[in-house]
Structures are given as structure tokens and as C-alpha cells.
Amino acid sequence: MSAKRTDLDMTTGNPMSIIFKFTMTLLIGNMAQQLYNIVDTIIVGRFVNPLALAAVGSTGTIMFLMIGTSNGLVTGFTIVTSQKYGSLDPKGVKASVTNGFYLSMIVAAVITIVGLIFMHPLLKLMNTPDDIFDYAYAYISTICAGIVFMIMYNYCASLMRAIGNSKMPLFFLLFSAFLNCILDLVFIIKFQMATFGAALATVMSQGIAMILCIIYIYAKMPTIRPSMPDWKISSSTIKHQLRYGIPMAIQYGITASGTVIMQSAFNTFDSVAVTAITAASKFQGVISQGMFTVGQTMAAYAGQNYGARNMPRIREGVKAALKIYVVYSIVAAVIAILLIPHVLWIFFDPEVDVSIYVPWARTYIIECATCYFFLSMIFIYRHSIQAVGYAGISMILGIVELAARMLTSFYSISVHNYYIAVASDPLAWIAAGLTGLFIARSIFNKIEKRWNAG
Numbered sequence: 001m002s003a004k005r006t007d008l009d010m011t012t013g014n015p016m017s018i019i020f021k022f023t024m025t026l027l028i029g030n031m032a033q034q035l036y037n038i039v040d041t042i043i044v045g046r047f048v049n050p051l052a053l054a055a056v057g058s059t060g061t062i063m064f065l066m067i068g069t070s071n072g073l074v075t076g077f078t079i080v081t082s083q084k085y086g087s088l089d090p091k092g093v094k095a096s097v098t099n100g101f102y103l104s105m106i107v108a109a110v111i112t113i114v115g116l117i118f119m120h121p122l123l124k125l126m127n128t129p130d131d132i133f134d135y136a137y138a139y140i141s142t143i144c145a146g147i148v149f150m151i152m153y154n155y156c157a158s159l160m161r162a163i164g165n166s167k168m169p170l171f172f173l174l175f176s177a178f179l180n181c182i183l184d185l186v187f188i189i190k191f192q193m194a195t196f197g198a199a200l201a202t203v204m205s206q207g208i209a210m211i212l213c214i215i216y217i218y219a220k221m222p223t224i225r226p227s228m229p230d231w232k233i234s235s236s237t238i239k240h241q242l243r244y245g246i247p248m249a250i251q252y253g254i255t256a257s258g259t260v261i262m263q264s265a266f267n268t269f270d271s272v273a274v275t276a277i278t279a280a281s282k283f284q285g286v287i288s289q290g291m292f293t294v295g296q297t298m299a300a301y302a303g304q305n306y307g308a309r310n311m312p313r314i315r316e317g318v319k320a321a322l323k324i325y326v327v328y329s330i331v332a333a334v335i336a337i338l339l340i341p342h343v344l345w346i347f348f349d350p351e352v353d354v355s356i357y358v359p360w361a362r363t364y365i366i367e368c369a370t371c372y373f374f375l376s377m378i379f380i381y382r383h384s385i386q387a388v389g390y391a392g393i394s395m396i397l398g399i400v401e402l403a404a405r406m407l408t409s410f411y412s413i414s415v416h417n418y419y420i421a422v423a424s425d426p427l428a429w430i431a432a433g434l435t436g437l438f439i440a441r442s443i444f445n446k447i448e449k450r451w452n453a454g
Contacts, residue, residue: 008164011086011308018321022166023066023297023324024292029170030289030296038282039177040198043184043281048135048194053347055135055195057278058128059262062140062407065110065256066147072252073107074100074155075296077244079303080237081224082162086307092237093223093228097159099237103245104155106146115144127267129274135265139195145205153206156213158375160226161300168220174210180205204309215234227250247391251398258405262424265409269418276360279347279423280340281301284365287336289374290328294321295379302387311448314384318440321380329373336369364422371426374433381436390443397432398441404428
């Protein structure tokens with residue numbers, strides 16, 4: 001069977017160049033996506049009050065649980081798309097598109113229903129301070145109600161990236177990020193809607209991004225544009241997608257559960273500490289976006305080359321990504337540590353004394369920044385392992401992260417030590433990153449032996 005590739009073919013060319021260019025394009029888009037939450041945080045902090053700022057931050061781990069789990073599923077669905085694309089199977093590509101859509105809609109419905117039912121008790125369980133509880137509930141319940149738009153945007157964008165198109169998702173995301181800023185200002189300043197307005201702006205902006213992606217796919221991307229016959233349910237395709245998607249979702253869920261426990265440890269300190277961590281984590285979220293981005297790149301790269309049965313090229317790509325991220329991690333760490341005392345002010349009203357938040361924020365950033373490379377290792381190895389058919393095995397990384405965070409967080413709660421609490425992330429990154437290194441090497445050797453024997 002033959003077919004013409006009309007998008008980026010990752011099975012040929014210099015791996016370092018392909019990975020670098022693809023990742024940088026995605027990085028701009030992911031940073032723009034971070035603007036959704038960081039702009040909410042800035043505008044809420046400056047135009048509502050510091051308590052509202054702390055409330056938005058205190059729900060960040062719940063958002064990661066919902067969005068991370070759903071993104072794990074849709075990324076798993078589209079790994080099948082990249083594999084079919086790499087093996088020149090156009091019918092398989094379109095079958096994965098339509099069946100992935102059905103599965104994504106089911107995921108959105110389940111998360112919305114479960115989230116709205118259990119959100120209030122979950123916030124209580126997380127030790128959310130009373131003075132920020134109402135703000136937090138208004139924000140996260142609105143996000144939950146509109147999560148279908150976020151899931152479907154991410155699914156459409158993942159489909160484009162699976163066949164090498166990272167530019168158009170970036171364009172749509174930049175537009176919707178700009179729209180989010182405008183809507184934030186309108187809802188929060190003009191209509192005084194506080195955290196509810198911030199969440200509503202996010203949901204609406206993501207909805208626009210989803211619509212733009214769908215229109216573009218149907219107008220310009222015949223490779224993944226399904227026709228009527230393609231909309232039939234394929235049990236074999238669904239099983240294949242679930243084989244990738246479920247382990248990835250569980251892994252994100254495990255990781256997110258660890259961050260929820262970690263947030264519970266943070267919440268044992270006063271609202272000043274929670275507010276400082278909120279601001280610092282939003283800043284760090286932008287700085288460290290490259291680590292998350294390389295995972296998306298490696299999912300597409302390894303998936304296409306696995307479809308083409310080219311294990312040496314997958315190894316070359318992993319080595320190239322690690323080299324790139326040695327440099328990125330060092331630069332990101334220096335920037336984060338140097339700038340954190342000077343950027344906190346953007347999150348607060350000019351009349352607020354920002355100096356009381358700086359010590360808490362600086363400690364958090366220093367402990368995390370020194371371990372950025374291990375965070376990048378997690379995403380490089382995790383997504384490469386998943387893309388070559390071992391999504392279940394990759395869950396081990398999530399379990400290691402969860403164990404490290406739980407041990408550190410529970411110990412910090414028992415001794416009420418802030419330094420130990422903020423060490424939860426760095427220790428989890430180190431443990432999972434090194435675990436990924438050993439697992440990936442073993443799996444790559446196993447696949448190579450199987451292919452050589454066959």
C-alpha cells in the first residue's frame with residue numbers, strides 16, 4: 001500500500017533538526033496555552049484580591065488532574081494516528097480520527113459529571129482554606145462544566161501534530177489566548193465576575209480554538225478529514241486506541257493525584273504561602289513548558305518511526321532530545337531563579353506589599369529549578385515508550401512519581417516543614433526520570449531484537 005505524505009514526515013532527515021524545529025513550534029503554542037491560566041491569575045490577583053489569586057492557584061492541581069487525564073487519553077488515541085500515518089495507511093488514519101472523536105466525547109461527559117458531583121468535597125478534603133473556598137469552587141466548577149471544549153481542542157490539535165502539522169494549532173491557540181485576555185478583562189473588571197469570570201473566559205476561548213481547528217481540518221487537511229463512510233465504529237481501532245489511551249490517562253491521573261496530595265501539604269501553611277506558591281508556579285509553568293512540549297514531539301516522532309519500523313532512528317531522536325534539553329534546562333533554571341523576585345509584582349495590586357511573598361516563592365523556585373532536566377527526561381522517555389507500544393509499562397513512571405510525592409508530602413505535613421513540602425516535585429522528577437531511562441533502554445533493545453529476528 002502506498003500513500004503520499006502531505007505533512008511533516010519524521011521518518012527521514014536529521015533527527016536533531018526535526019525535533020528541535022517541531023518542539024520550538026509547539027513550545028510557542030504551549031506557552032500561549034499557559035497564558036490562559038496565568039492571565040486569569042494576574043487579572044484576578046490585581047483586580048479582585050490576593051485571596052482570589054490563592055483560590056485560582058489552589059485549584060491548579062485539580063485542573064491538572066482533569067485536563068492531564070483527558071489529555072493522556074486523547075494523546076493515546078492520536079498515537080494510533082501517527083503510527084498509521086508512518087506506515088502509509090490512509091484508511092487507518094481516518095478510522096483513528098473518527099473513533100477517537102467518539103471516545104473523546106465520552107471522556108468529556110464522564111469528567112464533567114463526576115467532577116461536578118465531587119468538586120465540593122474534594123476541595124474540603126484538600127484542606128482548602130475557608131477564606132478562599134468560595135472563590136476556588138466558583139472557578140474550578142466552571143472549568144469542569146466547560147471541559148468538553150478543552151478536551152476537543154486538544155484532540156483536534158493532537159491529530160494535526162500526529163501527522164506533523166504543529167503550526168496551525170499554534171496559530172489557533174495564539175488567537176484564543178488573546179481572546180482569553182480580552183474576555184478576562186471584560187468579565188472581571190467590567191462585570192465584576194471574579195473567579196467565575198476568569199474561568200468563563202478560559203472555557204469560551206478554548207471553545208473558539210476548538211471550532212477553528214475543526215474548520216481548518218475540514219477545509220485544508222484531507223489526510224485527517226473523514227468522509228461519511230469513515231464515521232462507522234471500528235471495534236479494532238477503539239481497542240487499539242484504548243490500549244494506548246487508558247494507560248496514559250492512568251499515568252496522568254496517578255501523577256495528578258500526587259500533585260493534589262502535594263497541594264494539600266501546601267495548604268497546611270497560611271494563605272500567604274499558598275498565594276506565593278500560586279504566583280511562582282504560574283511563572284514556572286511558562287519557563288518549564290519546554291519539558292512538557294518535548295513529550296508531544298517525541299510521541300509524534302517515535303510513533304511515525306515505529307510505524308516505519310526504524311528503531312535506530314528512534315534511539316537517535318531520544319539522544320537528540322536529551323542533548324537539546326540539557327541546554328534548555330540550564331537556561332530555564334537560571335532564568336527562573338534570577339527573575340522570580342522581580343516578576344511577583346505582576347500578580348498583585350500595586351498597593352499590596354509583595355515582599356512578604358518573595359521568600360516563599362524563591363524557595364519554591366530554587367528547589368524546583370535545579371531539577372528541571374529530570375523533568376524533561378520524564379517526558380522524553382514516557383512519550384517515546386508509549387509511542388512504541390508500551391503505554392502500560394510507562395505507567396511505572398507515574399507510580400514512581402506518586403510514591404515520591406506522597407512520601408515527601410505526608411512527611412512535610414507531619415513535621416510542618418515548608419522546605420520539605422516544596423521538595424515533593426523535584427524528588428519525584430529525579431526518581432521518575434531515572435526510572436524512565438532504564439525502562440526505555442530495555443524496551444528499545446527488546447523491540448530491536450524482535451524486528452531483527454522477524
